[in-house]
Amino acid sequence: MSQRVLLVLRKLKIGGIERATLDLASVLVREGHEVHVLVLKGGHELEPAPGVVVHRVDFDKDFRRTGIGLLYDLLTRALLKPMLPGSGFLWRGWYGGRYLARFVRRLERECGRLDLIVIRGQGAFETAWSWRDPRLWQVTESWPGEHRGWLRGRYLACLYQGKRVISVSDFVARQLEVLWQRHGITPAHSVTIPNLCDIEGIRRQAEAPIELPSRPFIVHVSRLSRVKRQDWLIRAYREAQIEEDLVIVGDGPKRPELEALVDELGLRRRVHFVGSQTNPYPWMKHARLFALSSHSEAFGIVLAESLICGTPCAAIGCPGGVRNVLVHDQARLIADDSIASLAQKIREGLNEPPDLASDPELVERFRDTRIMQQFLALSTTS
DSSP: OOOEEEEEESOOSSSHHHHHHHHHHHHHHHTTOEEEEEESSOOOSSOOOTTOEEEEOOHHHHHHTTSHHHHHHHHIIIIIHHHSTTOHHHHHHHHHHHHHHHHHHHHHHHHOOOSEEEEESHHHHHHTTTOOOTTEEEEESSOOOOOOHHHHHHHHHHHHTTOEEEESSHHHHHHHHHHHHHHTOOOSEEEEOOOOBOHHHHHHHTTSOOOOOSSOEEEEESOOSGGGTHHHHHHHHHHHTOSSEEEEEOOOTTHHHHHHHHHHTTOTTTEEEEEOOSOOHHHHHHOSOEEEOOSOBSSOHHHHHHHHTTOOEEEEOOSBSHHHHSOGGGGGGEEOSSHHHHHHHHHHHHHSOOOGGGOTHHHHTTBHHHHHHHHHGGGGOO
């Protein structure tokens, strides 16, 4: 039976949360469901699949335009922000939840009743935490790591008390349970549903022509940031002393620092920064190995995508979903939390790569239609 689904996220930029949301929207539409995507703060880098209806509503701007909202905003910034640093989520989410409820009512008047509402990402939760509805589920990509003291307990209660929560990996679910127990929080429901992949779509996009390095290469795809530790990757690459070049796909605040490190290590001719790519899959397909050096990785969707492209992965076994993705023979390329161990696993992955073709379930467990059914089943959860 066809369902009407609303997906809510903060922005449509190039990122894991955004890709996961649009991947879910794409398979839902392809399988005959009606899908609406609500974008709260802009971003135009990614385009939803044909048939997905996109709504762009900035609750903060709409509230400030009311006059009362502008006064409210000025007062909270002038008085409450200095007195209670980090408490902005309280005041924004209080009215944001009401704006989300109003948007849903208006959408339902125009299109009919929604069967399922999925909101994704911590920033989106903060924007609308005050609204409660039995159809609303929030997908948690990672465990919150900010706020201290009494404010942390209040923050977690706003986000999770009495809510319906989806974790993207068993590790994220366990971390949330620890936080909930510590702060006396009881969600209404808690389930684990992994991120999904359009297997055929990824393989089709991987065939797109690109300009490749003249030499064989290993690849890394991620935002260039502190948590992804590309400095560790570059040092591990140097320590591995392999013949292949290193291609880094992505952009971010750490890029100048990383390029300086490459120059310092004398690797400028061997390490290639190709920037952010809306279609990173050709780089994955043509690489001999994918390497990941993150400090934490809630799910590790890039690992699943690389496996779908036929490229094995070497990754640090950091907290998160890496060990959920790299299973069976792929698990032997999980490194300890050190540069030396990652270098050793890079060498092993090139010299003795896992036989991915003999293990189809390695990628089939992420098939979009399989995961989609888990989401649709939520609409019947009381």
